[in-house]
Amino acid sequence: MLRPQVSHPLFRYRYWAIAFLTLLLCCLGTLDADRLAAIAQEPGFAQRLRSLEIAQQTYQVNLNTVWVLLTGALVFFMNAGFAILESGLCRSKNSISLLAKNLIIFCFSTVAFWAIGFGIMFGDGNDWIGLTGSFLQSPAENSPTVGLNYRGAFDSLSDAQLPLSAKFFFQLTFAGVAATIVSGIVAERVKFSAFLIFASFLVSFSYPITGHWVWGNGWLAKLGFWDFAGSTVVHAVGGCAGFVGTLMLGPRVGKYKEISQAEFDVLPPRIKMLPWFREADESLKQILPVPAQNLGFATLGCFILWLGWFGFNAGSTLEANGGAVAHIVVNTMMAGAAGGLGAMLTSALYLSKPSLAFMINGILGGCVSITAGCAYVAIEFAAIIGFCGGIITILTMVWLDRLCVDDPVGGIPVHLCGGVWGTLAVGLFSEGPLAYPEYGITEGPGLGLLLGGGFASFGAQCLGVVAICGFTLLSSWIAWSLVAKLLNNTLRVSMTQELKGLDDAFDDPL
Template identity: 50%
Template structure:
């Protein structure tokens, strides 16, 4: 009996042991299934995050490339604007300069300019990344940074997309010069100056402001380039115009004689193209597809252009008695240049005020330079230099201030909006940036223009200028088969007659 009970107990123990093993096995299986499911879910979330990140980078890259293409199309706008403002005997020369300048900008900026502007280096210039060498890693700070373009490392798009967009800006700076020195400069002289400007002068000051340089560290703000692009181009143009001197017949006996452009239709078309391209110029500077910011910048850019054009129209109407189309065009462009620095930081009303003041300034700037006998056929100095200086100052006067609905990090609240001491400090920083960039650009430009003058010569001979640069420099005519009009200035006619008599007597 006892043995039978013992056997029963053993049987029960075996049963419990068997059940326990099965329970452990089932529990293990359940645990494995749960872990696998958890890992799968985690992997799924990770994959979703990766896809979202890839989509965002793709969208940002598409936007920047599209905006860059709009900026590239501005070259056509400059070509139309300048050729229309100049006489028909110089149209081929204007078009050739606007074409060649972008080819030169591409080579100069790729080889040295981009590295100087955005490469890691000193507070004064970059020393890495020439010929677009090196990698561009994110984030911009930390011990794991391995790239050579630290100033651009917080931008998620590929390095080549960043270069493409910045190249468009570099080309614009050189194109600005073309209009101010038109109708009397040697093609080779402009060719050489453009290489130096894009390869060295523009990138150095650009490094100060956008490349992590000393002005950026002081919190100087220029969102899309009123100083970086337009003032630099404007100063280089001013120095070139002064050294070249005015066109023959422009100023005689203390008087200014009009040398009207041959086709204001082309100039108006150029204005519309530039207006369109400016949407990419300013809004593309976000370097990311941020819908709210882009929309705001598009609106402020357009508002400044519209008010600038209207202000110039009314001002020239009152001041000169007629609404001059060329001044209206430059008023619109002046508004666009003016808003370029602050388009991210001002309200729509602030943008209207920027355009209003820019439009008025352009009218009086054109008149002032004419009285100083600084000959600028396209009004480029007034638009880009004067408009650029005003636009940079406007940041300190009209910015809405950080921690607002527009931006959280940026310039202090403007003085016109009650910025107080912070606004005064911002104004001094903006003034310091303007002064330092101006001084550097003037010195470098003067040196380069002068060096070209004493080596190969800067200006074409008087006979070539009177004949027209199309024939003398290129051996072509823009309007073959059409009768060429003579210069309308009686002084020019007299000079031509004297030159002809001189040649006959020789």
């Protein structure tokens, strides 16, 4: 095909025009370079450049501080979710007691973590415990200075470009969550004073010691154990502490009823197939479900907790990093949604119909499961982790009931079992330390076992879970036992008070 003839003068001399424009741009570039060289020689240029650098650093510090305080406030608001969830799943005669525990425990946690816990967890010391920083006393503290230029008592937090008070506030909200987890597990029969004394011990000593092993540059961190936001460090610890408490307390009055073989034989076949009975020494125990006071409150509490989890996980970056935050938030959302689906399907298949209470705990189990690996896995693996977390939560709830372990709100399956699974999942699905360069770090868990990595990363995760849970179970048993000795050899309210309701011990005329 012949090309059309161009007659416009601009097109006839286009090559000359291009050459002229190129020469003009080169001249302008030379002038700009000369001008910049002249500016660089002006008096005070270096000082002005340094001022700009300081202003940029100050802006980043302020941005990080606002981000961490905002996400810390979301984590703090999770206490409202716990309070509403627990009161909704338990009976109305114990509502005031549950709300009072959830409210006042954060007051105790704040003082205990400020005075003792924060220093043990993040203070400089050895591989096992922090020995400096009680009452936030940090000689020569120069945060937000970071790295080798940092001076103070909290080297484990020296990479966070934040004021010390912001670091403390964010970590305080995590400590409060660990204590609040225990509240629901031992609900409706524990003495108010017994819970407060034990929770104060947990926040002051047990939780900070195991936390130091991981987040305080302790021995587990040096062996390659990774838990980004606390599946084990926070949730499994709270679940272990509550598990020991509920074993020592025993089940609520009327929760389990022993029936004869003759009574069991006349039950409909469909009822016999349900997981409400267990055989032990030729006796059968019937599990009598305790009706929830208000599933609407429980659902609202689930939404509040799910919202708070975005701050819980994404805030653990300790910096306003857009790429990292978006990745973590999406993973958290996906795992929670997949956990709810897993729980709904499990309850529908196992109980022949879905259960709202199971769906609530499945969502929370999915969120707990992704907390350890939210920064290290792809979104498709976050969905798998959350889905399995929801299934594990429901199956564990049924299994514990068969063993007559009374957990009124499902805290053990959600936090302990979900936390253990999520921590082990890091060793299975991690994409390696350099998979997400937007984090600005060169460290992280090794490639997961199911993605072609070796057993080293998975083995470190297993070791960490065993060490942290083992220590927490032992220290909790000692602490609960000492509290019982202190309170007339019993952690439990009287039979009369339990039947009447724990709210009778509170005077609330309004």
